Amino acid sequence: MELHDQFVSIFSEIVEDVKGFFPPKKEFPKEATNYLIKMVEHNVPDGKHIRGMIVVNTFLALSDKRDPKSIRGALLLGWCLEFYHAFRFVADDVMDHSKTRRGRSCWHELVGMIGINDSFTLEGFVFQLLKKHFCKHPHYLELVEFFLDSGFCSELGRTLSQSTIDYQTKKPIFSKYNNDYFCKMIRLKSSIASFYLPIALGITLATGKAIDLDSLEHQEKLNEAKKVMLQLGEYYIIKDDIIKNFSDKKLLNDNIDQDIQMGKCSWLIVTALKHSSEEQTQQLTKNYGKNNPKSLQIVKEIYQQLNLFQIYQDFEQKSLNSIVHSLDNLKYNPKEIFSILLSQVLKRKN
Numbered sequence: 001m002e003l004h005d006q007f008v009s010i011f012s013e014i015v016e017d018v019k020g021f022f023p024p025k026k027e028f029p030k031e032a033t034n035y036l037i038k039m040v041e042h043n044v045p046d047g048k049h050i051r052g053m054i055v056v057n058t059f060l061a062l063s064d065k066r067d068p069k070s071i072r073g074a075l076l077l078g079w080c081l082e083f084y085h086a087f088r089f090v091a092d093d094v095m096d097h098s099k100t101r102r103g104r105s106c107w108h109e110l111v112g113m114i115g116i117n118d119s120f121t122l123e124g125f126v127f128q129l130l131k132k133h134f135c136k137h138p139h140y141l142e143l144v145e146f147f148l149d150s151g152f153c154s155e156l157g158r159t160l161s162q163s164t165i166d167y168q169t170k171k172p173i174f175s176k177y178n179n180d181y182f183c184k185m186i187r188l189k190s191s192i193a194s195f196y197l198p199i200a201l202g203i204t205l206a207t208g209k210a211i212d213l214d215s216l217e218h219q220e221k222l223n224e225a226k227k228v229m230l231q232l233g234e235y236y237i238i239k240d241d242i243i244k245n246f247s248d249k250k251l252l253n254d255n256i257d258q259d260i261q262m263g264k265c266s267w268l269i270v271t272a273l274k275h276s277s278e279e280q281t282q283q284l285t286k287n288y289g290k291n292n293p294k295s296l297q298i299v300k301e302i303y304q305q306l307n308l309f310q311i312y313q314d315f316e317q318k319s320l321n322s323i324v325h326s327l328d329n330l331k332y333n334p335k336e337i338f339s340i341l342l343s344q345v346l347k348r349k350n
Helices: 003-009 011-019 030-043 050-062 068-095 107-111 114-134 140-162 179-206 216-246 258-262 267-275 278-287 293-305 308-328 336-347
Strands: none
Touching (some): 003 011, 003 068, 030 068, 030 107, 030 114, 050 068, 068 107, 068 114, 068 140, 068 179, 179 267, 216 258, 258 293, 267 308, 278 293
16 A cells, blocks of 8 residues: 555544544533534545655654554654644634635634634644654654644744734735745744644654754754755745746635735735835735725736746746755755655645
């Protein structure tokens, strides 16, 4: 069985684990259990499982263990990460007023604001699963701390993201729409949790009992991985901006044009403001962040006038050159654990 097929096949076992976390039937009604299982099945298993598989592939690249128990442990940890990102997605969709996720209705669109509590429940399942399956692992505490620290970074990044909109007037604060602020925001909000965390989990899972996680060698391994993954994360997020705005919309399922209408601090608006004329800047600041078709069209027309797609292509080449340079100069990690992910990101069209 292919590795990804193995990954998918154990999800039903994960669901059985989740059922075991609920209080006894006398204390927790059956209908509540059924509701939460439905919530898990709606939000967790779909998608490409890229993050979960990074954990597995990193573990296999660094560990000499190939026995079924060890591989199963990597698969389970990968699913912990998938639960973790499902929790973040459910919460993000509520805050962003999103309608769809992965081609289906967002959870809060189906159940209302109880979806906020459900996102916390998904987060709780992450730590219940970690406790059940990894409490005897020599580096269990470090695995837990990686999730906690990454979550905290994401929350700080979300704060930076929300802080670009005046909470009273609901208008964009354009003084913050610059490359420095944008890079800090996406690093905290997305790159650490989505790119560095999977690698860090795989490295730690593969680390033997005798290894001191405070050792210089281990820290250098993590620092090196973090540098590469933050580079790749920035590239991926900016590419996502481009796909949402310039790809054939028939290929897209989620939240088309929402960044403009909601006034989000994206690479496109940051770059547009950097290259725009005085008149174009006035039009952008007048229309960006307004939820009406006319303003949306004006902003998109300026994006076309500025040839942002060509600017992106120049950025893309420089970014990829920098990533490849980092990969060619690795000292502590095998190149393959990053190359697999890079190839997946490069293939992404929608």
